[in-house]
Amino acid sequence: MRITAEEVVWSAAGAPVVRGVSAEVAPGETVGLLGPNGSGKSSLLRCLAGLRAPDSGTVRYDGESVRGWDARRIARRVAFVAQEAGADGELRVADVVGLGRTPYRSRWRGPDAADRAVVAAALDRVGLTALADRPWKALSGGERQRAHLARALAQQPRALLLDEPTNHLDVRHRLELMELLAGTPQTVLVVLHDLSLAARYCDRLLLLHRGRLAACGPPADVLTQELLAEVFEVDAVPAPDALGRPSVAYRGPLRPAPPPTGAPVPVSASDEK
Amino acid sequence: MRAAAFALLGAGVLAASVAAAVRIGTADVGWTDVARAFGGRLGLPVEPLPPLLDSLVWDLRLPRVLMAALVGASLAVCGAVLQAVTRNALADPYLLGVSSGASTGAVTVVVLGIGSHALGVTGGALVGALVSFALLLLLLRRTGLDSSRIVLTGVVVGQLFTALTSLVLMASADADTTRAVTHWLLGSMAPARWNTVAVCAAVTPLGLAAAWLCSTALDGLAFGSDTAASLGIGVRHTRLLLLVVTAVLTAVAVATVGAIGFAGLIVPHGVRFLVGPLHRVLLPCTALAGAVFLVWTDALARAAFAPREVPVGVVTALLGVPLFLLVLRRRGEL
Numbered sequence: 001m002r003i004t005a006e007e008v009v010w011s012a013a014g015a016p017v018v019r020g021v022s023a024e025v026a027p028g029e030t031v032g033l034l035g036p037n038g039s040g041k042s043s044l045l046r047c048l049a050g051l052r053a054p055d056s057g058t059v060r061y062d063g064e065s066v067r068g069w070d071a072r073r074i075a076r077r078v079a080f081v082a083q084e085a086g087a088d089g090e091l092r093v094a095d096v097v098g099l100g101r102t103p104y105r106s107r108w109r110g111p112d113a114a115d116r117a118v119v120a121a122a123l124d125r126v127g128l129t130a131l132a133d134r135p136w137k138a139l140s141g142g143e144r145q146r147a148h149l150a151r152a153l154a155q156q157p158r159a160l161l162l163d164e165p166t167n168h169l170d171v172r173h174r175l176e177l178m179e180l181l182a183g184t185p186q187t188v189l190v191v192l193h194d195l196s197l198a199a200r201y202c203d204r205l206l207l208l209h210r211g212r213l214a215a216c217g218p219p220a221d222v223l224t225q226e227l228l229a230e231v232f233e234v235d236a237v238p239a240p241d242a243l244g245r246p247s248v249a250y251r252g253p254l255r256p257a258p259p260p261t262g263a264p265v266p267v268s269a270s271d272e273k
Numbered sequence: 274m275r276a277a278a279f280a281l282l283g284a285g286v287l288a289a290s291v292a293a294a295v296r297i298g299t300a301d302v303g304w305t306d307v308a309r310a311f312g313g314r315l316g317l318p319v320e321p322l323p324p325l326l327d328s329l330v331w332d333l334r335l336p337r338v339l340m341a342a343l344v345g346a347s348l349a350v351c352g353a354v355l356q357a358v359t360r361n362a363l364a365d366p367y368l369l370g371v372s373s374g375a376s377t378g379a380v381t382v383v384v385l386g387i388g389s390h391a392l393g394v395t396g397g398a399l400v401g402a403l404v405s406f407a408l409l410l411l412l413l414r415r416t417g418l419d420s421s422r423i424v425l426t427g428v429v430v431g432q433l434f435t436a437l438t439s440l441v442l443m444a445s446a447d448a449d450t451t452r453a454v455t456h457w458l459l460g461s462m463a464p465a466r467w468n469t470v471a472v473c474a475a476v477t478p479l480g481l482a483a484a485w486l487c488s489t490a491l492d493g494l495a496f497g498s499d500t501a502a503s504l505g506i507g508v509r510h511t512r513l514l515l516l517v518v519t520a521v522l523t524a525v526a527v528a529t530v531g532a533i534g535f536a537g538l539i540v541p542h543g544v545r546f547l548v549g550p551l552h553r554v555l556l557p558c559t560a561l562a563g564a565v566f567l568v569w570t571d572a573l574a575r576a577a578f579a580p581r582e583v584p585v586g587v588v589t590a591l592l593g594v595p596l597f598l599l600v601l602r603r604r605g606e607l
Contacts (some may be wrong), residue, residue, distance in 0.1 A: 075505030102507030
C-alpha cells in the first residue's frame with residue numbers, strides 16, 4: 001500500500017512537533033524513519049497510522065485521504081506496533097495475537113476457525129508457535145516484540161508501522177526482527193535509532209530534523225557525513241563494516257566549534273608558574 | 274470449555290444459593306415453607322403458609338436475596354471493567370467517586386428529612402451519585418480520558434463528596450441519625466424491597482450486556498490507548514460508554530443498599546485467576562461469582578450474630594481480605 005503525507009502538521013499542547021512533512025512510502029518498500037530525540041518521528045508515525053489527526057495536511061492510503069475514517073477501517077489497512085506495549089500478564093500469547101482480529105470481528109461473536117487459522121499463521125511467521133499457550137508474563141522482551149509483530153500481522157494489514165521495535169532487544173533478536181520486516185511483502189515504515197541497522201535493512205530512509213524532513217532517499221544518500229553532523233550532531237562517516245555491509249562509524253559527538261586560530265588561549269593562574 | 278463449564282456451574286450454584294439463602298436468618302424457614310410460598314404464587318395446589326411467615330419469605334427474604342445477587346453481579350462486573358479501563362489492578366466500582374456522591378445525597382436527605390424514609394434515601398443517593406458523576410465528566414471533558422486521569426479525577430471527586438458528607442453529618446445530625454447513616458454507609462441489604470429490586474432488575478442486565486459487548490475492546494485496552502486504537506477500537510467512545518455504564522450500575526446499587534466494599538475488587542481478581550483475563554468469558558463468570566459471593570456474605574451477615582445483624586460490607590471485607598491475599602499469592606504477585 002502506498003502511504004502519502006502531504007504537508008502534515010501536528011502540535012502537542014500548542015507546541016508544533018511535526019512542522020509540515022511531505023513524504024511517500026511506496027507499496028512493498030521497507031522504509032526507515034530516522035531522527036534525533038524530539039525530531040517528531042513518533043508523532044509523524046502516529047499521524048500516518050491514523051492514531052492522530054493532523055492539524056493540517058493530508059494522509060493518504062493508496063491516494064485516498066484517511067480524514068474521517070473510523071478506527072476500524074484504518075485498522076484493516078494499517079497495523080501499528082508501539083515501543084513497549086504492555087499487556088495483562090495472564091493473557092496467553094495466542095490471545096494477544098488473536099486481538100489482531102478485532103477489526104474483523106462483530107461485537108456479538110467470538111473468534112471462529114478462520115480467525116484461529118490466521119493467528120496460527122502469524123505465530124508461525126514470527127516463530128512463536130511453540131509458545132502459543134504461554135502466559136504473556138513468561139515471555140522475554142524479544143518474544144514479546146515478536147508476539148506484537150504477529151498480532152500486527154494477524155490484522156492482515158497492507159502496511160506495518162512500527163515505533164522503535166528494536167529497542168530493548170539483544171543483537172540476535174534485533175537482526176531477526178529486521179530480517180522479518182525486510183522480508184514481509186507489506187509496506188513497512190519503521191522508526192529506528194540504530195543507523196547501521198537502518199543502513200543495512202531499509203530500502204529508503206526518511207530523516208527528520210526538528211519536525212521537518214531533512215532528507216529522504218536510499219541509505220547511501222541520507223547517511224552522509226554532512227547530514228549526520230547537522231541532524232544528529234555527531235562526527236560520523238558512512239563506512240562499510242568488516243563484512244562489507246553498509247554501516248555508520250562514529251568518531252564521537254560533535255563539540256562546539258573550536259575558537260578560531262590566533263585567538264588568545266585563556267591561561268589559568270596555575271599554568272604561569 | 275473450562276469457561277463454559279464454569280459458567281454453567283456458576284448458574285447452578287447461584288440458583289441453589291438463592292434458594293438456600295432464603296431460609297437463613299433470625300427466624301427459621303424450612304425448605305417446605307419456601308416451596309409452599311413459591312408454589313402458592315405459581316398457582317400450585319399447596320397448602321398456603323401462615324400470612325406472617327409468607328410475608329417474611331416473600332416480602333423480606335426473597336427480595337433481599339435477589340437484591341444481593343443483582344448487586345453482587347453488578348459490583349463485580351463494574352470492578353472488572355474499571356480494572357481494565359484504568360489499567361489499575363486496585364480499581365473498584367467506587368473509584369469514580371460515585372459512591373461518595375451517593376452518600377452525600379443520602380445523608381442530606383436523612384438530615385433534612387425529605388420524603389418517606391426508605392425511598393427518600395434511595396432517591397437522594399441516586400441524585401447524589403449522578404451529580405458526582407456529572408462533575409467527574411465535566412472535569413474530564415477536554416482530556417483523552419486516559420487511564421491515570423480517570424483515576425486521579427475520580428479520587429478528587431470522591432474526596433470532595435466524602436468531605437461534604439462529613440460536613441453535613443457533623444453540622445446537623447443527631448446521634449441516632451448518625452448511627453442510621455453509618456449503617457447505610459457500610460452497606461446493608463436490609464432496605465431491599467420488591468420496588469427497589471425491580472429497578473435493579475431492570476437496569477443491571479442492560480448494563481451487564483453493554484459491558485459484555487465491549488469485551489474485545491476491554492481486552493485491547495490492556496495494551497494502552499495507541500495500540501488499542503490501532504486495533505480498530507474507538508478508544509475514547511468506548512471508555513466514555515464504559516464509564517457511564519459502570520457509574521449507572523454503581524449508582525443504582527449504592528442507592529439501594531449502600532457502599533458495599535471489596536466485592537468489586539476481589540471477585541474479578543479471583544475469577545480472572547480461574548478463567549483467564551479474556552473479558553468475553555471473564556465478565557459473565559464474574560457476574561455469576563459476584564452474585565453468589567454477595568448472596569452468601571449477606572446470609573452470613575444475617576445469621577452470624579443473630580438476632581443482631583452485621584452490615585454486609587463488614588462481612589465482605591472480613592472475608593475479602595484473606596481471599597484477596599490468597600489470590601495474589603497464587604498469582605505470584607505478593
